[in-house]
Amino acid sequence: MSRGAIDYYVWLNSDWAYLGADRLEAIAGRLDVRIVYKPVDLPDVYARTGGVLLPQRSPERQAYRITELKRWCAKLGIDVNPTPRYMCPNADQASRLVIAADEMGLDVASLYKAILRAQWVEERDVSCAQTLREILQAQRIDVAAVWARSQSADVEATYRRFTDEAVAAGVFGSPSYVYRGEVFWGQDRLDMLEEKIRSCV
Template sequence: MSVVIDYFYTHISPWAYLGHNAFIELAQKHDVTVRARPVDLSGVFASSGGLPLGKRHPARQAYRFVEMQRWRDKRNVPLTMKPAFFPTPPALPDCCAIALAEAGKDALAFSASVFKAIWADDKNIAEEPVLAECLADLGHEPAAILKAAQSDEIKGIYTANQEQAVHQGLIGSPTYVLNGEPFWGQDRLEILEDALISKRGPYHPL
C-alpha cells in the first residue's frame, strides 16, 4: 500500500509555489500518494497565533524577500517578488483544485499552472478567465470545474480542510503531513524525504 501524504497549501503562498515541483518529484520518487488539501489560512492563523503578511513586523516582511530570493535560486524557478495581484483571494483556485481531486483528476498539475500564473506570469488567479485558461491548457472543461468549485459540496470540503488543519495544529502553507507528523515549509522537504527513507515512526509534541 502506498504511503500517503496530506498536502495542505494555498495558491497565494509563495512558499507552496517554491516547493511544489520539488515535492511532486519527491512523491513520485518514493511512490507516495498525495492528497491535495487546499486550505484557507485565515482560520489557521487565527488558531495558531500567526499573522497575515501585512500585519507582520517590517523586519519580518523584509527578511521574507531575502528568503524568497534564496529559494528562487535554490529551486531554480521563476519568481516575481512583488506580483501585480498579491494579495488576491485564493478561494476559487483552491476550490478548483479540490473539485479536480474529487473528480479523480490531477489537482497537482493544475496547482502548478496556477502557481506559475501568479508567481511568474503576474496574472490574477482570482479571475475566472485566468483559471479557465489553466484548466483548458490541461485538457479540462473549464466551465464544469469552475461550477463545481463554487458548489456547496466543494466549499464544504474547503472548510473541512481548514478545520482539519486547525485540529492537527498546523500553522502555515505548505505543510506536508506524513503519518500525522507535520512538516511545515518547503524547506523541510529534505527532512520529509529522510522520514520516508528511514520509515521511522512519527514524532509528536511533548
C-alpha cells in the same frame, strides 16, 4: 509496498508552495507515497493559530521574506517575483477548483501549480474568474464541468473541512506536509520529510 500518504495542506497563494511543488512530487514518486492535496483557507488558519498575514507583519519580517525568496530561487533555479502585481488575492475559488478537479480525477498537481505560477511568475490575478478559466483551458480541462462542480455545497464543505483538519493536525502555515501525524512546515523541510518517509516501512 506503498508507504501511505502525505496530507499536503496548501494555500493557493503560497509562493513557498510553488518553490517546493516539483520536489514534493519527486519525493512521492521515488518513495511510492501518495499525495493528498488539501487546499486550505490560510487566513482562517492564521486567525486560529496566531499567524499574521504578510501586509500586517513588521517591515523587517517582510524584507527578510524577500531575501529568503531570492536565496531559494537562486538555489533551486526557479524564478518568482517576490512582490507580484496581484499578490495574495482571495484564493477561495481557486481552492474550490482544485478540490473539484481532484474529485473528478483530473491532474490536480498540474492545475494547482499553474495557479501558483500565474500569480508568482506571470503577474496574473488568480482571484479573477476569467484568469482561472484561462488556466483551466490551458490545462485542457472542461471548464464548464469543473467550474460547476466547484460551486457545489459539497466542495465548499470539503474546503472548510480541509481547513479544520489542518488546524487539528497542528498546521499553522503553507506549505505543510503531514505524514503519519508528523507536521513538516515549509518547502525547506522537504529533505526531512523524505528522511521520515524512508524510515517508515
